[in-house]
Amino acid sequence: MNKKVEFQHIGKMPYAKAWDYQTELFDAIVQTKLENRKRTDRGEEPIETKNYLLFVEHPHVYTLGKSGKEEHLLLDQQGLEKEHVEFFKINRGGDITYHGPGQIVGYPILDLDNFFTDIHKYLRFLEEAIILTLADFGIKAGRIDGLTGVWIGEENDPNPRKICAMGVKTSRWVTMHGFALNVNADLKFFGNIVPCGISDKAVTSMEHELGHAVNMQEVEAVLKNHLATLFEMEIFENQNH
Template sequence: MIGRYETPNFRRSWGRRPGSATLIDVTSASLGTLRPVHAGVTDYLTAWDEQRRLHEAVASGTEPDTVLLLEHPSVYTAGKRTEPWDRPMDGTPVVDVDRGGKITWHGPGQLVGYPIVKLPDPLDVVAYVRRVEQMLIDVCAEFGLPTDRVEGRSGVWVPSDERGPERKVAAIGIRVARGATMHGFSLNCDCDLGAFDNFVPCGIRDAGVTSLSAELGRQITVAEALPIVEKHLPTILA
């Protein structure tokens, strides 16, 4: 069942592109309810504030599991394992956040998803990350791009081939508090991959970064990827 849902708080505080304020309930009798929120282009700190508000509400049971789907203006964010030498070499400002992982970039042409969902007891964070990975693998497959996991590394990867070593097409960074998740995933659609040249993405030096467009040889926009990601979102629920 698909229904519509809007919150006054969202309407009042979020910048977005025209037509991007549609909020949709995706309901499954077997998987429960997951509410995707289309937030358009939203600066990182505004989105982080909304994540924290939603996290408190979801953890308290006053709002349903929610996924923020958006693009950010160009920004670097650093997870808890970021080392000083991981940061951009030119001194570009970095937002330090409370997720796992190291440094990454968000910006135009990249679809970002922040699932705020209540995990079942007993908590199994690794299983949740695997479900997010599987969702992204399924999305890439729908575009005709084979991807997989790489042992010891989070995210979704294009296997090594004649074009080069393994290449990350989607990144994942998660935090769990009070049994509910924060932060999430980013899928490179048609972003400027040069943004990743200024640092070591996720601290991994022996692999590359890619996008759906670069791998498929045609432009895949965030707008094109959005409904495909939304279709596969129930995969992340236990």
């Protein structure tokens, strides 16, 4: 079991380019796993599978998961162009969400055979890393039964607010897509969608909750540490990606 995880901070990147890059890494891991089955059949040693953790910031974009409804996007093509927002239908779970500047988007591309083969546990660990990170910045957050992501306000709170959206894809226990944490995101862009298909709950950010902008690099460092601890990852950085 290879617990080494290559961390790459890929900075600002258009959504389509990041999706292609994720897919390339994801497909290579799946290919290694298929090759390992043949090697095992031949009595040969399997090849170690790689793991990655990508942090990225996207220009304004709406993405619709495969179970989502297109009517949850409240803008037509003209409206998207006017707002300078892109729109993609993608292969993760979940409904529609927004990505943009001031948001930490995390893409763990992990072979869960290296950690644990339990998708429910995987999602809970991602949520827990976000909850612990927010707590370190003085924000109390948690989960709401039946809804993914991380929320502020308890289940019976009249005004629960989503601060982190999640949507993942897995195949052969390899993960892609991930989470989007609103740090200093412009919340007005959530007004053009029914976020995650939920019409009666608000969206928030760390900046909105704290009343001041937050240093993105500090949040990234804390979040990366919590992910490493929860998953027992050995994170290393590749400066030459």
